[in-house]
Each structure stands twice: as structure tokens, then as C-alpha cells.
Amino acid sequence: MNIKTDYFGDVEYQEGDLITVQEGFFGFPELKRFLPLQLEKNDDSLLLMQSVERREIAFVTVAPTTLMPDYSPAVSTEDLTALEAEDSGILSYYAICVIKSNYLEDTVNLKCPLAIHPKTKMARQVMLENQSYGFRHKLSSFPGILKGLNSESGGSIHADTVSENG
């Protein structure tokens, strides 16, 4: 199958690449089918969640452990049941980023990550019970990130669907 995206042009994908966000992202309840696109080939730390239903809708997401190695989400029993997950440890998490033109203003939402069941590809945006995770953490506040942001960069972005075993 093929999808036209605003940012990567035409992208080929298989039905099995799609994830189903059960209730949609908060504020976007009607959009359920998303195609995770790697921003860099063979790197799952930063993914663009591209809506299949509305091409202009896509979310930039980051694997929270990239920023915070000890990220330990406390997912509610209701969400675990809906995802048919025995515990929160078997799920993959992606936190939504707000990207600004000034990178020092970039933020990440650690409070409501997208929780994905890797086997069924079912997902939910969950509201974590963890008190220390907020809606808008400055990306530049994480150790090491600011250093990377400050340096000049080269290279290019590739669109690539996430591999099955990725």
C-alpha cells in the first residue's frame, strides 16, 4: 500500500506496519490508524506517527528511555486490560514531542506516552499515575541533549517503515 505524507512524500507500507490507537490520541479521537516512520534509518528512538486517515496529521515521538534510562511508567489497570497486557513491562512507549523553531523550547510529554503492544500493534495514549512525569519537560533539560543540540549537524532524514522485528 501507499500513503502520501506531507513530510516524506509517497511512502510504501504493509497493513501489518500500522498501529491502532484504540481511542485515538487525546483530542483526536477519530484518528485510529497510524504508520510509525523512522526519521533515521534503523533507529527506533525517534518516530513520526503518521495518520493514515489524515495525511496532514503526524506526531513526533521519542522513546523516553533515550532521554531517561530509568523511565518506569505506571499504567492503569484499565489501560493494561484494554491492551491485553499482563504488565506495563511488555509494552513499548513513545512520548510525544512539541518541536519549536527554537530548539531550546522543544518539550516532551512524559505524562501521556503512547503505549504500544508489540505483538498486536494495539496502542493507547495513556495517562500515567507517576507524579514526577509532566506534560512539558524541556528536552534541553535532559543531560547530554543540550550538548548535541548545540553542535552543527549534517546528514539527512530518511523515511522508512519500522521493521517487523524492530
Added chain:
Amino acid sequence: MLILYRKTGDGILIGDNVRITVVETSSGGVRLAIDAPRDITVIREELAMAAEVNEDSVLPSLPSLDSVHLLQEALEKHHRKNESTP
């Protein structure tokens, strides 16, 4: 701001059409029942905040992919640094 005391089973009326009833209380939490007409949005406050953040992050509001690219680079360098630290 009005602050009032209610027991389990007690209610509060807001306007002519909204009723909030205390169903259950436990340590640190309270279960409420809300009766309101369909055209009144009832939403947990944190969900409204989450929706607002999502609105901000959706790509049409993104300046350009270059900004994401910058983040990508930063993460990569961060990664490499972590890997090289024993």
C-alpha cells in the same frame, strides 16, 4: 471559590441541568457521578491538558523537519556518548 462539605450520596446542583453526586470516597480519592446534558463537555482536567499538548505537537504546527532533524542529531550524539561510557 465555593468550598463545601459533602457526604457519600450527597449531591451538588450547578445551574438547572448539572448534578454531581458523591458516590464513594476512599483515602485520597473520591468517585463522582455527573449528570449533565449532552451538549456540556465533561472531561477530566488532565485529559484536556493532554489534548492541548497534542494539538501543539501535531506536525502542521511544526516549523520544518529540520527542527526534528536537529533533535535526531542530538539524540544520536547523546546515545553514542552513553555507549562509549563504560
